[in-house]
Amino acid sequence: MNADPQAILQPWSSPLGVDLAICLTALVYARGWFRLRSTFPNLISLWRRAAFFMGIIFVWIALGSPLNGFDDASLTVHMLQHLLLMSVAPPLILLGAPQLPLLHGLPQSLARGVVSPILRWSPVKRLGHFISNPAFCWLAGAFALLGWHVPAVFELALRWNSLHELEHATFLVTGLLFWWPVIQPWPSVARWPRWCIPLYLFCATLPCDALSAFLAFCDRVIYSSYLSAPRLLNMSPLEEQQFAAVLMWTCVTIIFLVPSVVVTIQLLSPLRAHSSAATQPSSSSTVSRPLDDSRLEVV
Helix, strand or coil: CECCHHHHHCCCCCCHHHHHHHHHHHHHHHHHHHHHHHHCCCCCCHHHHHHHHHHHHHHHHHHCCHHHHHCCCCHHHHHHHHHHHHHHHHHHHHHCCCHHHHHHHCCHHHHHHHHHHHHHCHHHHHHHHHHCCHHHHHHHHHHHHHHHCCHHHHHHHHHCHHHHHHHHHHHHHHHHHHHHHHHCCCCCCCCCCCCHHHHHHHHHHHHHHHHHHHHHHCCCCCCHHHHCCCECCCCCHHHHHHHHHHHHHHHHHHHHHHHHHHHHHHHCCHHHHHHHHHHHHHHHHHHCHHHHCCCCCCC
């Protein structure tokens, strides 16, 4: 039986907490970007700012838009949410080089009195060093993807709203961690040689391929809640499961292939690599002062 989208959306309401968090993050970034722009006009380009806001918009589409109201009725919508949170929004956010704009967008009293001591606390530094290791980033993404798609866990998250919200938060956080070594948002420093990134991305497709293949070729509906869910698409539950699996399989492959090709081209262009290496120290030395200064001077 096909469902009426309006009937499905009737009990749904926009999550106020998500909307406020997204708006606040966007405002802090914009404030920090304009403050940095007034002092260092060429520091963070317009396209990076646009990339950050596109990433924020995709987070809102996944969590705050009416799309979120259909995830209990359609596995395809649910998988689309996961794609946005893990593979689309995180790289765009990191391309916006968010560290400095977010730091400089905070009130100076908060930045100096709270953020600076926390960032300089030794356990926090050690934790940051540990979780930024590419091996940890890869494992975090793989375990989050496979763990939340275990049928029992998936079904439980559909029934408990708080667990469902935790699932989405986990996907976004692990997505940011996973893409960190790939994007390497400036001014962070790479932990592994750049030639490892295409291999890193190739290996990351394997858990997704296994999950997608399992869902696509299984002869029964894995997530039983969708057997009784209203149908948004003109498909049986098993057909939609196969469609969702193929969608995830195809999109992740393409999304991972693009940066792999870009990094490979960069590695095969020694002139460009030399130019980047020559220009990076001057910019880095200019802007790292607000982070290195014990007072966390905000420009």
